[in-house]
Amino acid sequence: MCYVDVRDVGHRFNGTDVLFEHVSFRIAAGETMAVCGPSGCGKSTLLSILAGWVTPMSGSVERVGVKRVGWVFQNPYGVPERSALDHVAFPLLAKGMLRSAAEREALDVMAMFDLHEVADRPFSALSGGEAQRLMLARAVCAHPDMLLVDEPTAQLDTRTANGVSHVLGALAGQGMIVVVATHNEQTRDACQRVLDLERYAPTA
Numbered sequence: 001m002c003y004v005d006v007r008d009v010g011h012r013f014n015g016t017d018v019l020f021e022h023v024s025f026r027i028a029a030g031e032t033m034a035v036c037g038p039s040g041c042g043k044s045t046l047l048s049i050l051a052g053w054v055t056p057m058s059g060s061v062e063r064v065g066v067k068r069v070g071w072v073f074q075n076p077y078g079v080p081e082r083s084a085l086d087h088v089a090f091p092l093l094a095k096g097m098l099r100s101a102a103e104r105e106a107l108d109v110m111a112m113f114d115l116h117e118v119a120d121r122p123f124s125a126l127s128g129g130e131a132q133r134l135m136l137a138r139a140v141c142a143h144p145d146m147l148l149v150d151e152p153t154a155q156l157d158t159r160t161a162n163g164v165s166h167v168l169g170a171l172a173g174q175g176m177i178v179v180v181a182t183h184n185e186q187t188r189d190a191c192q193r194v195l196d197l198e199r200y201a202p203t204a
């Protein structure tokens with residue numbers, strides 16, 4: 001069994017006000033959750049706490065069976081002259097997989113995100129939306145137990161955003177924990193659970 005148990009978590013950074021407090025939930029493998037709320041309310045911070053990169057000021061986070069955490073940042077980054085396929089195959093090559101097998105698996109994952117046609121294109125020639133989906137494909141190729149995604153649909157049109165939301169749901173269906181920080185209503189509606197972080201802001 002793979003789950004994360006968040007109990008009465010609150011956080012503020014040195015020099016900031018308390019962002020949120022008394023956040024409690026449990027999310028298990030197979031579930032998708034959207035973390036919503038206005039800019040600056042602490043969505044990315046909560047994702048960092050789930051990953052274990054930031055220790056919360058109060059409360060506790062228990063990760064059970066979560067060995068690998070995948071993270072997709074808000075802004076895509078890559079090596080400009082390397083191909084899209086190279087970026088996705090990299091985590092598999094780094095694990096020692098043969099190039100032919102790594103590229104086959106990478107192409108399968110790229111197809112899930114509608115990226116197969118840009119596989120040979122250098123990173124610098126991808127559109128913003130393609131680069132964003134490439135980051136998702138690369139994270140998925142590392143087979144994380146928990147996938148944390150910051151604004152996956154910021155640069156996507158409605159149809160593509162719907163496609164990405166659908167794939168995230170399918171990944172959860174394969175046994176991943178998927179948590180998405182988002183402003184996007186459609187992405188939120190595509191998740192099984194919604195955490196509105198604004199409700200956990202301290203009352204003045």
Ligand SMILES: Nc1ncnc2c1ncn2[C@@H]1O[C@H](COP(=O)(O)OP(=O)(O)OP(=O)(O)O)[C@@H](O)[C@H]1O
Binds near residue numbers: 040
């Ligand atoms: N390492 C840090 N040190 C100090 N303050 C930080 C740090 N990281 C984030 N903050 C501050 O904490 C607040 C919450 O930031 P966070 O990125 O979690 O918000 P967010 O809800 O994800 O915002 P957005 O929707 O704009 O991405 C912001 O005011 C930010 O400047």
